Amino acid sequence: MQDGNGLDHLAGERAMAQFDLQAMKVYLAGGQREYEISTKMAQLVANDPVFSKEDRVRLARKDLYKNSLRKAGHAWKTILEKGLSEVEGLKLRHFVDEPTYTDLHWGMFIPAIKGQGTEEQQHKWLPLAYKMAIIGCYAQTELGHGSNVQGLETTATFDPTTDEFIMHSPTVTSTKWWPGGLGKASTHALVYARLITDKKDHGIHAFIAPIRSLEDHTPLPNVTVGDIGVKFGNGGYNTMDNGFLRFDHVRIPRENMLMRLATVTKDGKYVRSNKPRQLGYGAMVFVRQGIVIDASIYLSRAVTIAVRYSAVRRQFGNKDEPGELQVIQYRTQQSRLFPLLATAYAYRAVGFWMKSLYADVMKRLNDNDFSTLPEVHACTAGLKSITTSVTADGIEECRKLCGGHGFLCASGLPELYAAYVPACTYEGDNTILLLQVARFLLKTLSQVSKVRPVGTAAYLGNIKQLSTQNCKVSQGHDWLNTSVLLEAFEARSARQAAAVALRLAKGSGSEAEFQENTPELVESARAHCQLILVSKFIEQLQTGTPEGIRKQLEVLCYTYAFSQLIDNAGDFLATGYVTGNQIALAKEELKHMFDKIRPNAVALVDAFDHTDDYLGSALGRYDGDVYTHLYKGAFKESLNDTVVVDGYEEYLKPVLTQNLWAPHSKL
Ligand SMILES: Cc1cc2nc3c(=O)[nH]c(=O)nc-3n(C[C@H](O)[C@H](O)[C@H](O)COP(=O)(O)OP(=O)(O)OC[C@H]3O[C@@H](n4cnc5c(N)ncnc54)[C@H](O)[C@@H]3O)c2cc1C
Missing domain, CATH: 2.40.110.10 (Butyryl-CoA Dehydrogenase, subunit A, domain 2)
Known part of the structure; x- marks a missing residue:
């Protein structure tokens, strides 16, 4: 994919990649078959002018809605005409990339x-x-x-x-x-x-x-x-x-x-x-697995735009190098951008794990085994909450990472944010969901001596050990051990949950006391979910990742875990499990990870395989030809339909000609 001049402005970036791009594309799609379906459906939509998103942000509501009805009807006709399977039809509607009534018809009704x-x-x-x-x-x-x-x-x-x-x-x-x-x-x-x-x-x-x-x-x-x-x-x-x-x-x-x-x-x-009422749980896990994968997709779109643009954009320079520096070279840019890139990968891995969780739940429901359902309910509620909140904030962060141009609708980011942010509210308000997780944690802890916790809560069975042993990291590379990292997240989560459980246990058990402690309860639920995300990313990595991409995934996994550790350093320190020095060592390791990501950054977002049509962004174009397309885009603005703006005669001219009070003034 290149621009009209045949130039790939990001070719130099792509040449630096150190992994098998095609293998990564297939991994992220969820397999070869899924990759082929995705590619086919993306092209089908991109080549059909009815599905164009060109004018969407400029249309008045009535026209916007009518056009959306047209697209939904056309998508249905295409599905029938081409005899697409259910999976293909779903993908086709995904690439049409427009919230519409069919989402609720197929997804909820x-x-x-x-x-x-x-x-x-x-x-x-x-x-x-x-x-x-x-x-x-x-x-x-x-x-x-x-x-x-x-x-x-x-x-x-x-x-x-x-x-x-x-x-x-x-x-x-x-x-x-x-x-x-x-x-x-x-x-x-x-x-x-x-x-x-x-x-x-x-x-x-x-x-x-x-x-x-x-x-x-x-x-x-x-x-x-x-x-x-x-x-x-x-x-x-x-x-x-x-x-x-x-x-x-x-x-x-x-x-x-x-x-x-x-x-x-x-x-x-x-x-x-x-x-049993629990029969509906299978559908719930299925829906929430889709939400986590969607979070990864939306975040990966924003990150693709921000990474490609950061590689194109140059500001300032230093005396050691000729010309201006690409903004992706700046450490601050990397420290905001690369953790989001790693997060998009983490959510994809966790989404894959949730697929197997769904299969497990369905099997258990068939066997009338409801024993894991409370844990599954809490885990999926929490993952919905965290992944949608982080993704919405992440899209906004990517907008800021693109500086002024990120604020233009031509960047694709404002609309992406507007379309995504309600995910924090629908399918359960994110705070309410975390409170459900917290209630589950309290119940699990209260029964821990009698009932062995299962699944993602199993670590709470080790609460005594996790409450007494502290982190043993003494040098930076000690952190490069997934068991060490996992134990840190387990200890932090277990200690936060135990602290708030203890406080509540000392009280009268009233609802008012519970309410008083809800901020801490939400924090402990968040800690539990962050542990699930880190642990499942690690687990996915350790189960059959192809050789050509394993190293990169490891780097992304450490980047994700370290950035979570550092962003939540206050919590980790407050539990007493880690020291300030150990956090400082993790920060240094994170910088090493950024150095490893840097030459691969553009290829890592290419691996998401978003077409230019799907991204809809002048800043995130595959060929990096940002400025030409921003400039061309301005001429599509309706205010530029005439060189002298409509309204000049009535409202601008009287100001300029000092005729505000003239008898013919319309002001
Ligand atoms: C774009 C969009 C699409 C939607 N689509 C549908 C749809 O198709 N069908 C449908 O039926 N609904 C739909 N909804 C509605 C959606 O499901 C609800 O808005 C959502 O469940 C949140 O409920 P609420 O609006 O009552 O928020 P509220 O519960 O009023 O929340 C307001 C604030 O109060 C807080 N809060 C509330 N209760 C508590 C508590 N006990 N403890 C602590 N804090 C609390 C919340 O965290 C939040 O900050 C949609 C909403 C949006 C935005």
């Missing part, structure tokens, strides 16, 4: 029916959903409540005289608010509502409610539905029609309640099924 519907219900709804004869969304959140699902107010009251539920939104705060795809596209909503039979409230259950006519798409009688408004950033998440929805005593058939876990009989009896 269909899985919810599969997980919560009876076989009969699946038989009725899934064929319609699979061929998109109906479009569904996932309507849980309301104006008044999101995280606190038990606080939802929408009601579904059973009327045995007609064998129907009456869906109702009794207050303003009960208005469904936020569901993606609800605003304008969906014909059906999976509505979470309080089930009421015979005046008794049975709590929150799921119902399929038709909301728009299948004839002309108008809202059904007594349904009020629309889009909630413009969201953060240009383009970004504004291609999605997040919606509001109110019911005014809308009747739906009894069979529209999803009844796999509980049933309402014709005469209004509420019956819980004997199916």
Whole structure:
């Protein structure tokens, strides 16, 4: 891939690489087959003008949304015409790279029916959903409540005289608010509502409610539905029609309640099924594995842009070298950029591990073995929280690493951030998720003498040893030992969790005391998750990494672990496990890692294999021809459609000609 002049401005950088680029591409794709599918789908999208992202940040909302509908429809047509498999179709939609209603239809509506519907219900709804004869969304959140699902107010009251539920939104705060795809596209909503039979409230259950006519798409009688408004950033998440929805005593058939876990009989009896609630856990692990891989992809896009641009951009110089220095040569630039590069690799490795975790969970569910589920629930909740928060912050850091030009939409970074940042909130607010992890840690510690902790919490079984032995590092290279690093992360996490558990144990056990300690609880949950990330990156590295890339992955793994250690040095020091001197030694080792990454940096981001089309960034172009394309890009700006700007006569000329109060002034 080269520019119009045939020049690859980054060729010198690429020539320095010390690893097998192709092997790294295949590794990052998750295997040869995945690599081939990815490459094919990326090209298919890049070569189809309908999928162009060219004007997205300049379009008014109505045009933006209409174009998004066009792309989603065209993607579906392409999938059918080319007979693409489910995996290929998913990849194709991934490369279209635009949040849209189909994300919720395929990602939430269909899985919810599969997980919560009876076989009969699946038989009725899934064929319609699979061929998109109906479009569904996932309507849980309301104006008044999101995280606190038990606080939802929408009601579904059973009327045995007609064998129907009456869906109702009794207050303003009960208005469904936020569901993606609800605003304008969906014909059906999976509505979470309080089930009421015979005046008794049975709590929150799921119902399929038709909301728009299948004839002309108008809202059904007594349904009020629309889009909630413009969201953060240009383009970004504004291609999605997040919606509001109110019911005014809308009747739906009894069979529209999803009844796999509980049933309402014709005469209004509420019956819980004997199916274990945990059956839905497999889907949860699957969704969260996708979130962690997505975090890696989004972060890798930002890092690709920042690394390539940092290799192109030159500022200042020194007397020892001719010309100006590439900004990637500056230690401060490296110390902000290379840990993010290593993080993108770490998240990819952890995403791969989560795939095997999913397989393990499914096997256990089949065997009715629910013993590991609390640990799996906590681990995946925590990983969702940490990886999305770090990725959102990382994209913003990459924007700053690109200086002024990073602020231009042409850099691709503002839109990437705007599209990604809600991941910190949807699928569970990140702080709430960490509090769930903290509760799990407290429970595990309270039972540690009787129940041996499993999986990612197994280290807590060694709490005594981890609480008494301190770090033995005495020279820098002592840190270059994965067991030493792992023990440091285990000891820090175990000690932080034990400290807050002890403080709570000394108290009365009240909820107020728990609340008082939530900042420390969140910190200990974060420590636990950072340990999981470091340990799984190491584990993945040690299991069958191809020779041609192992060395680079090791460097990235140490970079990741050292930067985590240093960024959280306060916590590590406070636990007493490490000394200030040991942290200083780790800092020196981290600099050595930066030296090892430096000649490989551009190749390491090339390995993510993002096409120019997918990156959509003048700064991150493969050929490094940044300035030509920034300059050309300015001429696409609508303000430059005319040389004299619209508004000059009415509003600018009177200022310049001192005619502000002239009789014809429009000011
Ligand atoms: C782009 C986007 C798309 C979405 N798509 C959907 C969708 O398709 N379907 C759907 O149903 N919903 C959707 N949502 C809604 C989303 O799931 C909720 O916004 C999310 O669950 C957070 O809930 P909340 O808004 O009530 O936040 P709140 O819970 O009100 O959080 C506000 C603040 O309070 C803090 N907080 C709340 N409770 C506690 C506590 N107990 N302890 C400590 N701190 C606390 C939180 O950490 C946060 O800082 C979407 C949201 C966004 C932004």
